Amino acid sequence: MASPSKKAAPRALITGARGFTGHYLSETLRQAGVGVMGASVHPDVDAADDIPLDVTDLEQCRRVIDEQRPDYIAHLAAISYVAHADELAFYRVNVLGTLNLLQACADVGHEPAKILIASSANVYGNACEGVIEESQQPQPVNHYAASKVAMEYMVRTWFDRLPIIVTRPFNYTGVGQPEHFLVPKIVSHFKRGERSIELGNLDVTRDFSDVRTVASIYAALLDGPACGETVNVCSGEPFSLRDIIAVVERLAGYSIEVHVNPAFVRPNEVRMLVGATRKLESLVPGLERPAFEETLRWMYAG
Known part of the structure; x- marks a missing residue:
């Protein structure tokens, strides 16, 4: 009598897999025994699991979904740099690219166990001060x-057709984040021993998470039962720019001179973004997070 065959390991398709978040999510899923296929516009030709995919091309989306039939989809591909010069690209990639991915699933008759779509806490804009719940009405202030x-x-119109969860990540950081983002810029100045730095508005306050925590949250949401939901991905803890500088000064053992460059001050700057964690903690119970100072220590040492 033949021994029963082992069930194949689940597979996940990650768009934007070569990006900052995609790298950490890929590693987290692999450690959990999930096969990862990374989809990006410019894949690594030497990586067997990298797949070329331009989400703005519906035919490419259909082909990839039909050929791969992934158990999970994590849609991270996006234009995410707020000061990106091509304003139309935000809508081509972030809106139409997402629509193409969902439409492709429907067109080829494939329903994954879960589709995670990354939105952003930037949707809240300057809507309110204090802790922001998911029920807060979006008030965007940039493209x-x-x-x-x-x-x-647009995604909500698909909630009754596909098992989707939408995340609204607040700020997060870690080793490998590009230096045009605020925290890596500050940390890199200290690592180089520079004595001064040019920054924008020093009074902004943000909710920061560790990218490794975000990857763990995404993995848990992909594997969990929740769908048709929108959830903040956040720490619930506010940190000002001055707080971050003070921590890194302690790590580096010296103070830095800060110059406010008016060119770095956005006229529509979101002053304070801090997320409510209640819904997240109900969907991902027992979530462990490093203290933000530990994240900064990891970045400074990395």
């Missing part, structure tokens, strides 16, 4: 945020 709001409303 990046507006494109994410449009994407969210």
